[in-house]
Amino acid sequence: MTWRLGLIAGEPSGDLIAARALAGVKLADPDVRPQGIGGPHLKAEGLDVWHPMNELSVFGYVDAIKRLPALFRIYSDVKKRWLREPPAVFLGVDAPDFNLRLEHKLRRAGVPTVHFVGPSIWAWRYERIHYIREAVSHMLVLFPFEEAIYKKEGIPVTYVGHPMADAIALEPDQNAARIRLGLDQHARMIAILPGSRASEIKLIAPRFLKAAQLLQKKDPNLQFVVPMVNEQRSREFKSFLSEIPVNHLRIVLAQEQASGISDPIAWSVLEACNVALVASGTATLETALFKKPMVISYAVSPLVRKMMAWKSGQERPYLPWVGLPNVLLNDFVVPELIQEDAKPENLALEISNLLNDQNRCDRIQNRFMEMHHTLRCNTPQRVADALLSIVHKQT
Structure with missing residues (x-):
């Protein structure tokens, strides 16, 4: 019936x-x-x-x-x-x-x-x-x-x-993702996910791009890939990129996804990267499900921060963590740099630490695998x- x-x-x-x-x-x-x-x-x-x-x-x-x-x-x-x-x-x-x-x-x-x-x-x-x-x-x-x-x-x-835990494979295929996106198979690659809202692009993208510049001063061969949900967000991001240029940076739009691939473009980007710089939100959970070490960051304007405090009656969350992977694992598994701490120098340092510490990355990936099994x-x-x-x- x-x-x-x-x-x-x-x-x-x-x-x-x-x-x-x-x-x-x-x-x-x-x-x-x-x-x-x-x-x-x-x-x-x-x-x-x-x-x-x-x-x-x-x-x-x-x-x-x-x-x-x-x-x-x-x-x-x-x-x-x-x-x-x-x-x-x-x-x-x-x-x-x-x-x-x-x-x-x-x-x-x-x-x-x-x-x-x-x-x-x-x-x-x-x-x-x-x-x-x-x-x-x-x-x-x-x-x-x-x-x-x-x-x-x-x-x-x-x-x-979580349905994403069902949809995302337990073992990511980095090479296949790079082939899909036409990316260098051998490069050390950092995914940059500054958010999908105009306000996030405005406040977070410049910090991430300046951090990318600092990282490339140490390693000019580093490559960056940035997923964008639509043309509007891409234009907004490019306006900051013109002011804060970064070499070897590729912006990937959703319509560039190969035919037959129905998952969000960010998923292919995350599968392809080595580490990620991610704005706090659902993207941090997606990054963890792809077993990618990450640095979580976020920033809001002073006005929005005051409005959040007014509406909630509290200055900070009850928990010591902001990023979903850390909340779920009840531990600071990956770094969080929020508001005043989200300086380009701090972001670059934490990403560099991940890139140069394979043992730490292995431990993070093992924790993310445990989490994936729990949510799947x-x-x-x-x-x-x-x-x-x-x-x-x-x-």
Whole structure:
């Protein structure tokens, strides 16, 4: 019997992992009819897209304020549709500010609500747990330590692992990735990932490029490869590159990906490199899954920093780590240089230390392999089982 799945994914990372999860649901029950908000990956999996994902994406507090009227219109539209014709279950993927509010309304109307990718309450604003308890029927979490948090708070929860851990091979093939991208097979290569948002390019890219200059002063043969999600981000990055030139630097755009390769362009770049300089975020987890030693860095403007502190009521995260690999491994496995510490000299020094210490790199790669095995547990199947269990309880 046909049943409808309400689904909202608000960012590219959510679109990708939601698409893999939806593929698992469809495999288990082809009668599902997904509808809602998503990007190209979800659309390819058959999502009836009511609004494109980019209408929901906001980049920082200032952008969120500007976009409030449009966001409210989208919120009102999907809420009215689903209250009028309730789905069998609603799945909100990440985007907690939008999805939790919607889930609260839908659950009060009798719709089972599942939230996939728990907000980082373990780092910021733990008090959100009380609103989550009211809004969410069942949490699906990516990381093992999150399961204990929700169980302690009396919220039904299932650890489903991370879909990227299923999608990324346990043993990366560096030579094959370099052939795909047309890169030098023998060069020492550093991947630079300064983020995918304009604000990140503006604040982080100059630091990374200056660090690359310092590294090339010591070794002129070093090569750099930079993945860019689109032409706009590439143009923004190139504007800084013209001011801070770096030799042997290749920018790789998503459309340069060889036909038949469906994974994000950053994955091929990470598979091809020796070490990476990465802006904190999902990319650090991707880098770890490719077993690449890295230096994690991040910086925000003073205004954004004040707004984050105001909104969260705290100056720093609860945990001593910012990067996901360190959080998951409960240790400073790789260096983190944040805000004032993210000076080009510091970044270059830490990258150089990694390049010149193979024993340390081997230890890091072993820790990342352990983490990969922990996160690799057929996430699409686990998500499908959780959703179908909820749907079948109603029939």
